[in-house]
Amino acid sequence: MTQKIVHDFPPLMKEINAKFNTLNRSVIYSWGNIIYNPTRMYIPPSLMVHEAVHGRRQQPNPGVWWVLYLANKSFRFLEEAAAHRAEYQYLCGNGSRLQRRSARVCVSKRLCGGLYGHMVKRRQANNILDMPEHEFDRIMSAAVEEKGDE
Numbered sequence: 342m343t344q345k346i347v348h349d350f351p352p353l354m355k356e357i358n359a360k361f362n363t364l365n366r367s368v369i370y371s372w373g374n375i376i377y378n379p380t381r382m383y384i385p386p387s388l389m390v391h392e393a394v395h396g397r398r399q400q401p402n403p404g405v406w407w408v409l410y411l412a413n414k415s416f417r418f419l420e421e422a423a424a425h426r427a428e429y430q431y432l433c434g435n436g437s438r439l440q441r442r443s444a445r446v447c448v449s450k451r452l453c454g455g456l457y458g459h460m461v462k463r464r465q466a467n468n469i470l471d472m473p474e475h476e477f478d479r480i481m482s483a484a485v486e487e488k489g490d491e
């Protein structure tokens with residue numbers, strides 16, 4: 342999915358800021374086929390890959406996705422896990438062994454970091470990055486079934 346970059350705040354900025362306090366920080370926000378980049382920060386290719394995962398999964402209704410994302414920590418974790426995995430795989434595919442190792446540190450630190458409200462411990466973040474695709478897919482499908490039961 343190709344996302345268009347818009348230099349503005351996303352819809353729901355008030356709600357997003359109330360939860361994550363990102364109003365005055367260089368943070369970008371995926372909204373379907375748009376990336377909102379209010380501070381015009383540089384977006385490296387690996388982050389474009391990350392946002393594209395969000396953009397695709399936010400279809401057909403990014404607003405519904407965002408409401409769930411703000412309210413539900415396990416939904417947020419799985420969505421970020423999917424995006425961070427794609428970002429990590431992209432970085433690994435384009436780097437040496439040393440670069441892959443530093444990519445793992447950097448991506449897993451972000452996944453368990455303060456931006457998302459410290460969702461998991463570092464070890465869990467590493468585990469989810471290292472998990473084979475079929476295993477991660479199974480976790481994602483199980484979560485979707487659970488949501489369907491509500």
Ligand SMILES: [Zn+2]
Nearest residue numbers: 391395421424
């Ligand atoms: Zn993300």
